[in-house]
Amino acid sequence: MAKVILPADMGQLWEAMEAHPEARLYAGGTDLLVRLRAQAGPPPALVCLERLEELRIIEERGGELFLGAGATHAQILEHPKVRGRLPVLARALASLGSPQVRNMGTLGGNLVTASPAGDSLPPLYVLGAEVQLISRKAGRRLPITEFIKGPGRVDLNPGEVVAGVCLPKSEGWTLQHFEKVGRRDALAIALVSLAALLRLSSEGVVEEARLAWGSVGPTVMRAPQAEAALKGRPLGLASLGEAAELAGQALTPIDDLRASASYRRRVAGNLLLRLAEREA
């Protein structure tokens, strides 16, 4: 039998983590419990984060939007500051798992699991998210691109907890897009996903493009060549087709039991073409 500790405030959290340095932090459990059950050997002690109000805060802080790591996907999705202002994130979260999984799983859990297929991650990359970490004594903050180091690998030290994610003030994006391709619409892992932010001039010329793909590399992948191919040109099938070609070359998908690398490469590029249909 493993110990399960439910700290009610941050003081109790630090005490529990110091008393059980070997314990795993347990957020929504939707990934961790599945993995622990598949694992041989005695289960580790678990420190549950679900009762920590401090980790569930969603609020504006000095022009930034702070999303607490303990907030569930459903809570973030329903929050007016996300629903109205960050459709790229809202669409991604709406496609994550299922209603039950969204009621349980948390943003912090999705970050620390660091799956290349984590649905919240491509939007966080294009939005320029920074990850706020805290420990009993200090805090630090780093870009998501530095926090996530590889599949399942993050820059989190013993004694540290992810407090949340800071999103910079909206930079006037004309178009926010997310699409995920899976075997079915719900309860499906992404074979390929794309998050895109575009700023267009009044004439429809791309002033800035940010693109990030899921499930086509060890982490979420950007393709600066594809972004550059869109910049300064009118948004349409011609420029998007060229960007799709460049994206296909830049991404590094693998063959696995769900899809082949060549399929993923092709679909990743083709997902860009959808931007031509999107009303700005």
Add this chain to the structure above:
Amino acid sequence: MRINFVLNGEPRRVECDPDRRVVDLLREELGLTGVKEACGAGECGACTVLVDGQARLSCLMLAAQLEGRELTTIEGLAAAGQTLDPLPASFVETGAVQCGFCTPGMVLSARALLERAPAPSRREIRQGLSGNLCRCTGYQKIIDAVELAAARGRGDEPWPR
């Protein structure tokens, strides 16, 4: 470990290992076998229960997490006080039950949906039930059942005699 929670409207105090999964606690210790386990990994919804009114997966929840919560299983819905819940009856009437293994989870997800949206569209019903897999019915009759229960819950449709 002693855990205090409300089970189907009744305050309970149970003695159990804190890392016991809720699905095992319910089925094996409390005899509530309406809760089903199929995938055990969060991919099918058969083990759905309501925790403080929200649909959650009892195969991915530990007993310790129940402390202070209100838990509803399919048994609690059937016995919900004096008023029969319209959902189980509408599932039977519309032929939404074939093998029946997904039904408890399906009904509880529908209950959570109707609390949020008393008059859901068919699309909203599909989304509300998207975390519950059924391998028999093809889903159409399940959606019919939820529509009927919603209409009865609003008083727009009569109850059967």
